[in-house]
Amino acid sequence: MQLVLFCGIQATGKSTFYQQQFFHSHVRISLDLLRTRNREWRLLQLCLETQMRCVIDNTNPTRAERAIYIEPARAAGFTIVGYFFQSATAEALVRNQQRPLERQVPERGIRGTRNRLELPNRAEGFDQLYYIQPLGNQKFAINDWQDEVH
Template sequence: MVGLQGSGKSTWVAEHLAGTHVVVSKDQWPNARRREARQRRVVAEALAEGASVVVDNTNPSPADRAPFVELARAAGVPARAVHLDVPLGTCLARNDARTGRARVPPVGVFSTRARLTPPSTAEGFAEVLVVRD
């Protein structure tokens, strides 16, 4: 998954992938150190067991996504990017409407926006799906 905080990634995953994929997110370990390494390990283990996996993070840059493209390649399965291409203002409004830990400081959304590069097949994805609403 690729998209700003509040773009609707987790909702999309729940509607389209939760029945068929192991859902992995760094949000599962909010306080752990080395969450990225831990997440890569969990993805690798699920792939090794033959499961399909979705990584439900913002994944804004090619550098963020490259480890997962590589894990998929190593496992011999295609990698697909799903980009929730939702306007910044919509994401900020949805974020603002949340409560508790689900609401992040707006600066976090701006920061992700500044780093966001749309995913491309040039990164090794077999397919890029753009979702707009």
């Protein structure tokens, strides 16, 4: 039983990373896909009740927003794995412009999320935590998180 929690501003590769790493093994819980917090919460509850591995594919920029998922998953006996996606605003804005028009996020949305971004820490309840760097061509570098470095 595993809950994977993504963290990072829009256009940093979270959904692409999900497709590459977790598509065949984990349910994707995404507010972009589900459209309402109620649907998101209901799907999370179903995954927790049925002990289904899942990925929270949202920006999750603050400790408080991450706790909404970490606390119930921990109570259900899940292992919590976090992935922080490198969040350079200028690079995200370029990648956002390369998306199809219907998938682009307004620039103010990306900047607003960046302004709220709090770096994750193992003390939040993560059993494992990783730092993801987009390398281009839909490739990623995956590194262990170092709390004292970030």
